[in-house]
Amino acid sequence: MKDVAAHAGVSQSTVSFVLNGMVGMRIAAETRQKVLNAVAELGYRSRGAGRPPNALSKxxxxxxxxxxxxxxxxxxxxxxxxxxxxxxxxxxxxxxxxxxxxxxxxxxxxxxxxxxxxxxxxxxxxxxxxxxxxxxxxxxxxxxxxxxxxxxxxxxxAERRGGEAATKALLAQGHRKIAFISGEPWMDASRQRKEGFKRAMQKAGLEIDLALVREGNFLPSGGRSATLDLMKSGTRPDAIFCANDLMAVGCYEALKELGERPGETIAVMGYDDQEIAQHLSPALSTVLLPxxxxxxxxxxxxxxxxxxxxxxxxxxxxxxxxxxxx
Amino acid sequence: MKDVAAHAGVSQSTVSFVLNGMVGMRIAAETRQKVLNAVAELGYRSRGAGRPPNALSKxxxxxxxxxxxxxxxxxxxxxxxxxxxxxxxxxxxxxxxxxxxxxxxxxxxxxxxxxxxxxxxxxxxxxxxxxxxxxxxxxxxxxxxxxxxxxxxxxxxAERRGGEAATKALLAQGHRKIAFISGEPWMDASRQRKEGFKRAMQKAGLEIDLALVREGNFLPSGGRSATLDLMKSGTRPDAIFCANDLMAVGCYEALKELGERPGETIAVMGYDDQEIAQHLSPALSTVLLPxxxxxxxxxxxxxxxxxxxxxxxxxxxxxxxxxxxx
DNA sequence: TTTTATTGCTAATAATAATTAGCAAACTTT
DNA sequence: AAAGTTTGCTAATTATTATTAGCAATAAAA
The missing domain is CATH 3.40.50.2300 (Response regulator)
Incomplete structure (x- = not known):
């Protein structure tokens, strides 16, 4: 800052006043500009040292x-x-x-x-x-x-409680053959959503039908292929719970390719309420991550x-x- | 820092050495812990003042x-x-x-x-x-x-050049009746992508058919409804260029609902290469934003x-x- | 013209924290 | 035991920037 002061022909105090726009300190516009020019020309950068300001900083x-x-x-x-x-x-x-x-x-x-x-x-x-x-x-x-x-x-x-609530919402619509497409099993989120699904099914006195459980990859492709697989298996589900919305996108694609109408001929539930969920057709029911x-x-x-x-x-x-x- | 020193029973210098782990300065583990405890108990926070360190900071x-x-x-x-x-x-x-x-x-x-x-x-x-x-x-x-x-x-x-290149890629596949679904017209990106589309069509000696141009909203819903509208209009397009990938998602939905096979019975081009593009079925051709x-x-x-x-x-x-x- | 007020700066001081120079105690080697 | 080395600290000084106290010049009022 001393170099800036010398270059601008003012004191170090003046440089400080210019740079900090101190209330009550009057500086002529011309002097101010001289200081700012010197700052720019010399590439001055504060060392983050010196006396701390009186004003409480943000x-x-x-x-x-x-x-x-x-x-x-x-x-x-x-x-x-x-x-x-x-x-x-x-x-x-x-x-x-x-x-x-x-x-x-x-x-x-x-x-x-x-x-x-x-x-x-x-x-x-x-x-x-x-x-x-x-x-x-x-x-x-x-x-x-x-x-x-x-x-x-x-x-x-609270992923387990989220998975449980989503499954309950499907059960409340009368669905009983609920398929579940999980994410990658090493992820906390994937495991816990599945545990919530299981807990809700068990609380409803329903057995988990392993023929209705598939492992996905949290991507549309995983949802699509799992859905195609589910729909050609011996047990037709009345609802598909996808462990995230991207897989629900793929699930929708597969269902439409098969002539199904999501939300009408078969229910779909997503999870994580990505922005795209509300814009799908029909708008996807899902779980909002907080x-x-x-x-x-x-x-x-x-x-x-x-x-x-x-x-x-x-x-x-x-x-x-x-x-x-x- | 003086309060921390008093509380820990050491000098201000020692507090500084502890907090900055200075190379070559030996501090006993017990003294070190006393200082760190005092720092935590007093909620000490540096004022960002004092002497600047010799070492060049990152x-x-x-x-x-x-x-x-x-x-x-x-x-x-x-x-x-x-x-x-x-x-x-x-x-x-x-x-x-x-x-x-x-x-x-x-x-x-x-x-x-x-x-x-x-x-x-x-x-x-x-x-x-x-x-x-x-x-x-x-x-x-x-x-x-x-x-x-x-x-x-x-x-x-360079959005115009991007729109131009995407249109050229469709032309190179032999498509001539290319529909365009734009975004909101007040956005730089939307306007410029459309200008690129027009420029490529004009360079190819093709007239822009206004019956094949729709305004969308950059969302899947906009792409879907524009596509449904296009497909029931008098002029069937052989390709649809959506001004962003989200609208291409909606475009795919509409096409599949109509029994079309994107990439086979009708071409689709997106724009902006969102993550979802590569996971759609078929994988979406698009333009990568840099x-x-x-x-x-x-x-x-x-x-x-x-x-x-x-x-x-x-x-x-x-x-x-x-x-x-x- | 004299007195008062305003403007715009500076010298000196102040506030923090980093570093240097040095010392005493304890430990190791001769 | 005496000499040399290591350890772990402190007092004093340093480096930067913010602020106080004050002054000279200029402008406005009496």
Missing amino acids: RVIGFMLDEISTSPFAAISIDGAQEEARKHDALLEIVMTGGDPDYEAAALRKWAADGVNGVIYGSILTRKVAPPDMLTRHRAVLLNCYDGTDRYASVVP HREMGQWASLVLLDETSRPPVQARMECPVVLRASHG | RVIGFMLDEISTSPFAAISIDGAQEEARKHDALLEIVMTGGDPDYEAAALRKWAADGVNGVIYGSILTRKVAPPDMLTRHRAVLLNCYDGTDRYASVVP HREMGQWASLVLLDETSRPPVQARMECPVVLRASHG
Whole structure:
């Protein structure tokens, strides 16, 4: 900053006043422009040092996420966290780490030096994580993940209860031969949705017919081929519960190729309420994942500065009844 | 930090050494734990002031975006920018602003104080923007937007050339009665894709048949109803060019409902290569939007510290030929 | 003309945290 | 036992930037 001052022919104090637009400090427009020109010409960048401002700076929450582009839900979580941050006049700074521990540590170090108010540590897939050591330097919340300790607060969707509710909605329509197309079995979400399906069927006193259970891949192709397989098996289902909406897209395709009318000749239930669900024909009945609400929750926990013990939360996944489950 | 020192019974110097893990400074494990406990108990947060470290800190790029959850492309841009940042050992910090000028200004102020190396100012829709005044404090790049000046470098997709290439691919298959389902006409992307379609048709010496042009809404429902309308009109198309992939999903639905076989009895071309495109049946031929490459480009411009005049770039949108355009 | 108010800056000081220079105690080697 | 080395800290100083206290020049009012 001293070099900027020399270059502009003013004092270091004046440079500081220009750059920070301090209330009550009058600076001539010409002087101001001279300083800004010098800043640009010299490529001045603050070292983030010096005397801290008197004014309380805006609160800042760091949000660390492993991935963002492979599913729409991370973006929705970000929206939720951002909404609450904005309501509380806080900044949300997001870093995508790709799960790289060195990158995570670097970001956490920067945030410690910046004095952020807390960190949301998020995962795109619902899973158990091993949080980085540096996270202990921050108040932190685990979002869509958990570490199996009570060290940090955490929030995940209540997938079993979601699967149960979706199956109940089909049962309530009188369906009894309900087929289930699962996702990949190594994923928390896939396993738990299936467990919810089973629980609802058992509570209704119905046996699970293994001929009506298929393993899919969470993609339209998996839903389509599983549906084609189901429809040519010996037992015709009266409803198909797909463990995610993308597979329901493929299920719709297969049914239409076979001359069926989803929602009329056979019911379809999806899961995760992707944007496309409401735009399918007929509009898909599904289960809403609470990613927005979980993001909001995470922000609120960090913005609430009273001292509370960490909570491990499971958030409800409400059923969204449209036109395909009848 | 003085309070932490007092609480832990050590000097301020020791607290600094503990928190920064300085190379060559030996601290006993017990002392270290006492300091970390005091930090946690007192909720110490750095004011971001004091003496700047000798070591050059990691470079940091700020990435400011208006929205993220309403389309998958922003996330892909982030991935691109992130990849290049990581390759160059830089941190990428992302802030979602919702287009709020005050929020933008607050983030830019924080970044000026942090001394970030540059700012990517991005927009989820391709459009003309009015960058915030505070952006002049930073080296900056406009991503998927432009401001009509040469003040900042900018990059947008070459939508016209993309629309042209897609139409050419259909023409190359012998299609001559090509229908076009546009998006909403106020959007840059929608207008330019249609202009590319027209240009290719004119270059091929073909008249545009207005009976084969429909306005859609960029959603599956728009594609479905436009397709049903087209198929019952007097002129049967041999190909349908949908101005985005979501409308192509709806187009497929309508065609299958009518007993058609996309890619066999009638060709379909999408645009924007959403993830779902490759998983449809048949796999959708489409045009790839260069969001990842644009993100990479933006990062590279900021990480390149040689002085160059700002460039206004238009990035190619390559055709992705799968199974639906034949 | 004299007095008062306004404008626009600077020198000096202040606020944090990083680093240097040094020291005392404990341990190891001769 | 004496000399040399290692360990683990502290006091003092340093590096950057923000703010206070004050002043000189100019403009406006009496």
